Amino acid sequence: MPNASTRPKRGRRTRRQPREDPARNELVSRSLESAQQCLFNQDYGTAFVHYLLVLNLAPMLKDFARESFRFTLFKWADELDSVGRVQDLFNCFEQALELFPADEVILNSMGEHLFRMGFRDEAAGHFHKALKLKPDYPEARENFYRVANWLVERWHFLMLNDRGRNQKYQQAIQKAVERGCNTVLDIGTGTGILGMCAKKAGAAEVFACELSKTMYELACEVVTANGMKGGINILHKKSMDMEVPKDIPHRVSLVVTETVDAGLFGEGIIESLIHAWHHLLLPPQISDDMMSLEPSKTGRVIPAGATVFGMAVESVEIRRHHRLCVSEVGGLSLGAAGQLHSPVSCTADADDSLEPYTTERLSRIPGGYTALTEPFRALDIDFNNVTELEGLSSRETQRLHLPVTQEGNLDALAVWFQLHLDQESSLSTGPQEDTCWEQAIYPIQNPNSVALRPGDQLVVDVSCRDSFLRLCSISVVRDGHEIRLDPHLSVDTQQPGTNPNPTPTAAPAPLCSALAGLQTHQSPPRETCVLECSEIALLNNRHYHQSFNQALDTLLTGLALAKENSSAVGPVNPTTATSTTTPSPSSTAAAAAAKDPNDDLLYFLDVSEGFSLLPLMAARHGHVKAYSSVEKSQHQDVLRRLAGANGVHERRLEFWLNQANEEDPAVLKRPSREKLWSAIVLDCVETCGLIRQRLMEKASLASCLLEEGGRVFPERIVLYGMLVESDTLLLESAVQGQEPTLGFNIAPFINQFTVPVHVFLDFSTLDCRHLSESVELFVLDLMKASANYTNREVKVRATSSGRVTAVPFWYEIHLDPEVSVSTLSQDSHWKQAAVVLQPSLEVRTGDWVCLAVQLHKSSISMSARIDNEDASAGAAFHLL
Numbered sequence: 001m002p003n004a005s006t007r008p009k010r011g012r013r014t015r016r017q018p019r020e021d022p023a024r025n026e027l028v029s030r031s032l033e034s035a036q037q038c039l040f041n042q043d044y045g046t047a048f049v050h051y052l053l054v055l056n057l058a059p060m061l062k063d064f065a066r067e068s069f070r071f072t073l074f075k076w077a078d079e080l081d082s083v084g085r086v087q088d089l090f091n092c093f094e095q096a097l098e099l100f101p102a103d104e105v106i107l108n109s110m111g112e113h114l115f116r117m118g119f120r121d122e123a124a125g126h127f128h129k130a131l132k133l134k135p136d137y138p139e140a141r142e143n144f145y146r147v148a149n150w151l152v153e154r155w156h157f158l159m160l161n162d163r164g165r166n167q168k169y170q171q172a173i174q175k176a177v178e179r180g181c182n183t184v185l186d187i188g189t190g191t192g193i194l195g196m197c198a199k200k201a202g203a204a205e206v207f208a209c210e211l212s213k214t215m216y217e218l219a220c221e222v223v224t225a226n227g228m229k230g231g232i233n234i235l236h237k238k239s240m241d242m243e244v245p246k247d248i249p250h251r252v253s254l255v256v257t258e259t260v261d262a263g264l265f266g267e268g269i270i271e272s273l274i275h276a277w278h279h280l281l282l283p284p285q286i287s288d289d290m291m292s293l294e295p296s297k298t299g300r301v302i303p304a305g306a307t308v309f310g311m312a313v314e315s316v317e318i319r320r321h322h323r324l325c326v327s328e329v330g331g332l333s334l335g336a337a338g339q340l341h342s343p344v345s346c347t348a349d350a351d352d353s354l355e356p357y358t359t360e361r362l363s364r365i366p367g368g369y370t371a372l373t374e375p376f377r378a379l380d381i382d383f384n385n386v387t388e389l390e391g392l393s394s395r396e397t398q399r400l401h402l403p404v405t406q407e408g409n410l411d412a413l414a415v416w417f418q419l420h421l422d423q424e425s426s427l428s429t430g431p432q433e434d435t436c437w438e439q440a441i442y443p444i445q446n447p448n449s450v451a452l453r454p455g456d457q458l459v460v461d462v463s464c465r466d467s468f469l470r471l472c473s474i475s476v477v478r479d480g481h482e483i484r485l486d487p488h489l490s491v492d493t494q495q496p497g498t499n500p501n502p503t504p505t506a507a508p509a510p511l512c513s514a515l516a517g518l519q520t521h522q523s524p525p526r527e528t529c530v531l532e533c534s535e536i537a538l539l540n541n542r543h544y545h546q547s548f549n550q551a552l553d554t555l556l557t558g559l560a561l562a563k564e565n566s567s568a569v570g571p572v573n574p575t576t577a578t579s580t581t582t583p584s585p586s587s588t589a590a591a592a593a594a595k596d597p598n599d600d601l602l603y604f605l606d607v608s609e610g611f612s613l614l615p616l617m618a619a620r621h622g623h624v625k626a627y628s629s630v631e632k633s634q635h636q637d638v639l640r641r642l643a644g645a646n647g648v649h650e651r652r653l654e655f656w657l658n659q660a661n662e663e664d665p666a667v668l669k670r671p672s673r674e675k676l677w678s679a680i681v682l683d684c685v686e687t688c689g690l691i692r693q694r695l696m697e698k699a700s701l702a703s704c705l706l707e708e709g710g711r712v713f714p715e716r717i718v719l720y721g722m723l724v725e726s727d728t729l730l731l732e733s734a735v736q737g738q739e740p741t742l743g744f745n746i747a748p749f750i751n752q753f754t755v756p757v758h759v760f761l762d763f764s765t766l767d768c769r770h771l772s773e774s775v776e777l778f779v780l781d782l783m784k785a786s787a788n789y790t791n792r793e794v795k796v797r798a799t800s801s802g803r804v805t806a807v808p809f810w811y812e813i814h815l816d817p818e819v820s821v822s823t824l825s826q827d828s829h830w831k832q833a834a835v836v837l838q839p840s841l842e843v844r845t846g847d848w849v850c851l852a853v854q855l856h857k858s859s860i861s862m863s864a865r866i867d868n869e870d871a872s873a874g875a876a877f878h879l880l
Helices: 022-040 044-057 059-082 086-099 104-116 120-133 138-151 155-161 163-178 193-201 213-225 269-279 288-292 316-322 386-390 509-514 533-539 542-569 585-594 614-619 633-645 695-704 727-731 747-753
Strands: 183-187 205-209 232-235 254-257 300-302 305-314 339-341 358-360 376-382 398-403 412-420 426-428 439-443 457-463 470-478 481-484 528-530 602-606 624-628 653-655 677-681 706-713 716-721 757-761 775-781 791-797 802-814 820-822 832-843 848-856 859-866 874-879
Touching: 022 044, 022 059, 044 059, 044 086, 059 086, 059 104, 086 104, 104 120, 104 138, 120 138, 120 213, 155 163, 155 727, 155 747, 163 193, 163 254, 163 300, 163 426, 183 193, 183 269, 193 205, 193 213, 193 232, 193 254, 213 232, 213 747, 254 269, 269 386, 305 457, 316 439, 316 533, 339 533, 376 386, 376 398, 412 470, 439 470, 528 633, 542 602, 542 614, 542 677, 542 706, 542 820, 602 614, 614 624, 614 633, 614 653, 633 653, 695 706, 727 802, 727 832, 775 791, 775 848, 802 859, 832 859
Parallel strands: 183 205, 183 254, 205 232, 254 300, 339 528, 602 624, 602 677, 624 653, 677 706
Antiparallel strands: 305 376, 305 412, 358 439, 398 457, 412 426, 412 439, 457 470, 470 481, 716 775, 716 802, 757 832, 791 848, 802 820, 802 832, 848 859, 859 874
16 A cells, blocks of 8 residues: 555646846846957957856857857957967967867868977867867868878878788798797887788787877877787887886797888987887897797897988989079079078087988989999998997098099988898898888088089998987098098097098199189188078079069059059149149248158068068069068068169068067058058968968958058969879888788778878979879959959869879979969979878860869869760769
């Protein structure tokens, strides 16, 4: 019987409507009004605080205030960024995401700030979240593609597609495990492929470590998908921070690694192996007594060692990117610039900010190269000898005398290596090999041309200071006379083990004449300045500066003439326009005396990225005041020296960013309250071959700041492209084929980071078949924003049958209606880019391929299909 005393259950109460709080409503209303007023006054920090208060008190206003809140956040973040208040910037974004956690625009913007400050993993996470919320969000997609190039470098795809390399590593690991190396550590595991090879070969225990968070997470996914999650222990850690038994239970009998770069030691393999031998590996087999021990009781490394080779080369492409090769460009003499060179040097006085070498794929370098010496053996290293590893940095410098076999100008030493996996197997990174590797390039920084001829000897020093391989060209010996190449060394400077008297005190007159270009140490020291490689190449581009000089002369001369005519006529009064009265000479002189001399000045602004001579070229017209956006004080000093040497008065050249203040850091604004710009130069194309971000927004603003008749340079950009078939681009963009790599399922995971645009491309040397003629794809008008379109369909006729795997593209940059420069020219400092089709598009000769091009801000997307009636195949790709 139910309990009669039980109280009857009540139904659910009707939820009360929240009572109006007049005080709260008044606070919200006043704060919203204050936020809008602060926004109008450009007081973004105060506006942001008011918006936070409003949206926390009244969440129902989020949809109403979203756009204004975003705008305020982004403006305030830019101000905080400009004054270095990084923590405050990220605090503001975190507060914003608490209010709008699913706002793809805020997520993308925070990712952009994170990426610029070097937090690439975190930036990728924000871009990925933004894309999940809105898959067709072009800015987030573009940013994710950009950061993917950093997080998963393109050589991962090349290596995984290099079957020969993969098989040799697998065979070496299998042999080592079968001979008893049953505990394995994979240092720098990447995708986890070498660790999985060890497990598949039968290793009892496999450990792996990876420093990159992105690659660590990727390796975990790959290992799990291949059923080895319990058999391989992956640590998100640098190997040099690992300890026994904290990270691994005991020492291992085999370390496998490929932490090498084009210069062999650049990724820290020496330091990591020294640490491994002392802390993670079993002792090596260093004596006959230990030969009887089982392999499981001793340690070894794969690869076992390496041999480094090199040769002297001539290459115009290397030369023009690393030292100044011209004495005059655009009407400017460059003699006062001092010694300008790239940030690549391994001379004795090179500071730590300079890299000892750069990299090139010599087989694809534009213009090719000429070997001036036979390949020489520079160094041998045994990775299984810890004593040799520890003594590498303190090795005595080795001096080599290399016979010159071919006449030419010495531009660089090219270096490659042979990686000895074990006693039977090796890999070569040489320029003639079909390999995924580039070669290390040690450019000659001597300001004078170094001409070699057969019979000469090139003297090269080889050392390993700081565990970096360093090759330095010291001198040339001709007919028994040694001429130093390093202008900072006297002829008497000697290295250990060399002849203290290599040359006579005087050389015969004919020899002195022949070697005049080499005798640099007697010249007075010149001021030196480091520029980026692309900046050096730009300075060496005569056609670029000649074109700009021509366009500037046309514009500035015309504007100056118009001002003179306007000044002579004077303002016309409608009521006296018919009067024929002539002003008296005294009144004319008085008017001239009262006139401000700055009234007739033309104002020129160059907001190009990096070092630029364009402001000096403009200032040489005399009636122009030019502003440069060069930031580095050393670079500003170079421009000042050049200005003085070329007759440009110091008051005619100023540095625009020096005048920016914390309250108003904007670059694009009036030169003064009363003046407008006569010309504004925008940097429209990145060196890598992509259109600069936010270019059209900058162009729209710039056009509003021009005086009548003024111009934005360039005024128009035309994008050209071509259909090609290129397996090379496919291999460099994604893991190809349906078969697993060495039997492992890796492609679906790493191909998530496939980027559809291949940048820093040299189209002139790309291994490809042209399937069409070049065609105009899109036009950007920087002077008339209203004339631009957002969509365009272009039909391209196939001139050959094949697979359209990519569309390389480049730009014709029109400075005015008569003058243009191309990013495809041989002397261009720009590279090209290419869209890679996944999957490729089969075409036959005569087929029409329809390219649908869409422009969103500075991001161009494109889809492709065959336009024949019986064709249904299609492909999509994007231009960033």
